[in-house]
Amino acid sequence: MEESNRPPRPFRFLAYAFFALAVSGMVFSLRALPPQASIPLALLAIAAVLSENYALALPSYTVSLAYPLTVAAILLAGPTSAAFVAALTAISVADFRAKTSPSAMIFNLAELVLVTLAAGWSYLALGGRTLLTAGLGSGQPLSNGDFPKMLLPLVVVALVCTLGNVLILALGLTALRQQTIRSSLGQLTWAIPSQLALAFVGYLIAQGLAISLFALPLFVAPLLVARQLYQRYATLKEAYADTVGSLIGALEAKDPYTRGHSERVAGYALELGAAVGLDSRTLERLEYAALLHDLGKLAVPGKLLTKPGSLTDEEMGSVRLHASRGAEMVAKIPPLKDLSEFVGNHHEWYGGGGYPLKAKAPAIPQLALILGVADSYDAMTTTRAYRPALTHEQAIAQLIGGAGSQFDPDLVRAFIEGRVGCIEQEEGNLAKVPGSAVTAPMQGGGA
Amino acid sequence: MPILALEFPPFEWLSTTTSVTVLWFFLAVLLLDSFDISLPRGDSIGVSGALCAAAVILLGPMWAALICLGSVLVTHLARHGAEERRRVVGAVVARCAALGASALTAYGLSLYPVLYRSLLDAGLVAAAFLMTELIAAQLMAAVGTGRPFGRLLRGNLRVQAPLLLAQWSASVLLLITFQGMGAWSLIPVVALLFLMRQSYAMLQDIRELYRTTVGVLVEAAEGQDARRVGHAERTAATARAIAMRVGLSAHQVDRINYAALLHDVDAIGDTSGIAVPSDGYGTEAVVGTSSEVFDGVHFFDDVLPIIRICDGHSSGEMVDAEGDLLAGLIVALASDVDAAEHADVAAAHVGSSVDRVAARVSPSTKSLVVGAALALGYGIPAVN
Secondary structure (H helix, E strand, O other), X not given: OOOOOOOOHHHHHHHHHHHHHHHHHHHHHHHHOOOOOOHHHHHHHHHHHHHHHOOEEOOOOEEOOHHHHHHHHHHHHOHHHHHHHHHHHOOOHHHHHOOOOHHHHHHHXXXXXXXXXXXXXXXXXXXXXXXXXXXXXXXXXXXXXXXXXXHHHHHHHHHHHHHHHHHHHHHHHHHHHOOOHHHHHHHHHHHHHHHHHHHHHHHHHHHHHXXXXXXXXXXXXXXXXXXXXXXXXXXHHHHHHHHHHHHHHHHHOOOOOOOOHHHHHHHHHHHHHHHOOOOHHHHHHHHHHHHHOOHHHHHOOHXXXXXXXXXXXXXXXXXXXXXXXXXXXXXXXXXXXXXXXXXXXXXXXXOOOXXXXXXXXXXXXXXXXXXXXXXXXXXXXXXXXXXXXXXXXXXXXXHHHXXXXXXXXXXXXXXXXXXXXXXXXXXXXXXXXXXXXXXOOOOOOOO | OOOOOOOOOOOOOOOOOOHXXXXXXXXXXXXXXXXXXXXXXXXXXXXXXXXXXXHHHHHOHHHHHHHHHHHHHHHHHHHHOOOOHHHHHHHHHHHHHHHHHHHHHHHHHHOOOOOOOOHHHHHHHHHHHHHHHHHHHHHHHHHHHXXXXXXXXXXXXXXXXXXXXXXXXXXXXXXXXXHHHHHHHXXXXXXXXXHHHHHHHHHHHHHXXXXXXXXXXXXXXXXXXXXXXXXXXXXXXXXXXHXXXXXXXXXXXXXXXXXXXXXXXXXXXXXXXXXXXXXXXXXXXXXXXXXXXXXOOHHHOOOHHHHHHHHOOOOOOOOXXXXXXXXXXXXXXXXXXXXXXXXXXXXXXXXXXXXXXXXXXXXXXXXXXXHHHHHOOOOOOOOO
């Protein structure tokens, strides 16, 4: 967790509370089971510090190869020694360089120590044994005879480490970003399968080190390969929305009136999605859907899109086909197939009367309704061949006028609150937003 | 702590190991084989080689053969059925060769008891298995497709070297940990291999997402002009086939695929100020503008030099790289092949870029590309 600005007070409170808990836990653990010094443990600690400093940075938190090393330390030397190894991994040069706030560093340290202590003591309590005996590194590796009775403690270590990590980080993210715990969990749960696999790798490291110190270098290649591949994946994933946005922008350039439309709609949709509390994964899907919502329009002859004045019925029919065509095209991208219903429904109206199916809420998916608001706002505030741009105030008035008929009133309210940022200014108008009354359809929205 | 602490069973072609251990090995190899990653060029990458190599030492070559060949047969037949016989035969032959090479290595080392049972032996047997499987698979691919074996092997070695090294490490780790834990050691080793497989699969998935998205966007834009529909996709397929026949690396094939999809985007994009004349290009030298459309889209940074060459510009580098010129010629030729086969495309596709690109490449490059296209059966327009 890296935040360079001063974190909000709830987060600082949480960080110091966890730190106090971690210190108490360490004191208890030190008295119950003093740490042992051994060469394998020292090697693990060095490897853990090094790998933490080469951790893979992701927007929400970092994926570090130190994690399996900490699990290995639990098996080799028990909770107290492992907690020291875990504490060392919290020392990251990158944190100092990035001027990460002290409370964030303290939170990371406390989280690592607490999870390691909990996992280590659970392991011992369930009958697990440490693989290193006192002295200079002679080990008693796990043998065939240890199984299946060692299975339960080993599985519990993996579960406690993984779930403990996710839960504490979710609490931290909730306090730090002042978002819901559900949203925080949504940002972290994707990592559970790989964290579990990494715990098993930790067992392998422990067993290898208990047999021979020379086993340690054998872990370098597999873990580095996995990390490098994952890094490349994460980089490409981060760049996907930007790339698609640029690509769409380049193709949209044929129509000077809609240049940049999809990227702006994506921006508005994200604002609105965040305002109504969508989790990060849904926001990501919303962004992709917004970027691709007018894909079908790329196939509409340019002369229709740039025609001044009104379109004939036949021409309007051709233009309106873009919603279903766009949905068909998006369905051809397998990982984005589920977005096609949002793209296909983004011109449906909340109260019915839109196209292509004249569906009504609640049959219209929420993301499609969000796209409808964002799309209409951008269409209204940019110049089109058939009319000049409306001002922001005129566009807001149109949204309010269409609330309950064309637009979901809750979304209109949230959009105005987020967009304008001055609810008081619109208070009078907002009071007029009806719950379900059907008002006159707005003029000049998207095609 | 001794480095030579391993105690492998004495070398036997068919060891008297327990059937339970064999069963666990079979299930572990089957699990990893069934999660092979299919690659766009038709073959696949797996991580089960690490377990197969270890099985040769721990269970003896005969059990190893039963496990590894059984698994590859089950997974390939379940996935492709009997129709894709060439693919199944290729996988079985590659694995037989790998088993043979590693068995002979183990047997040879067992003749020298001083050396046998060392970490070095484990490493040599694992390396023999993994390298032979890669070489045999590429040989089968070269025989089946007519692509040059040397280029195929070089390209695959470059791409797969880190994965091979990681599998080699996992294989040796299994040999080390098997001594105490027995078949239980398969669980963490399979987890490690799965982690690598998962990371590779995620990377492949996101690459596929990019490929499909670009294809769909171009297809959408082509909808503007009924005559052009499908041209970019067909050009990309032809260009990929020629590039693979020439023996280019997976990365180069990928670049060529994107360049082919986007090579005519100036015409379909019809961007303001750089529009294509409504009556088409004249017969004089034409400079395209597709590369300008995507200038600034960083994902295409390494594709733009090829599109620039197709446009009739320099690649943008001080000296055009021969690789970029080769790629440009492949794309231009593939585009003309499609125009020659589809009258509608030819009508909308005035002005060929093949001649101007061909004029800039060396005769050997030209003959390489033209030879590959002819071998694939494409009726190609005359090349200077």
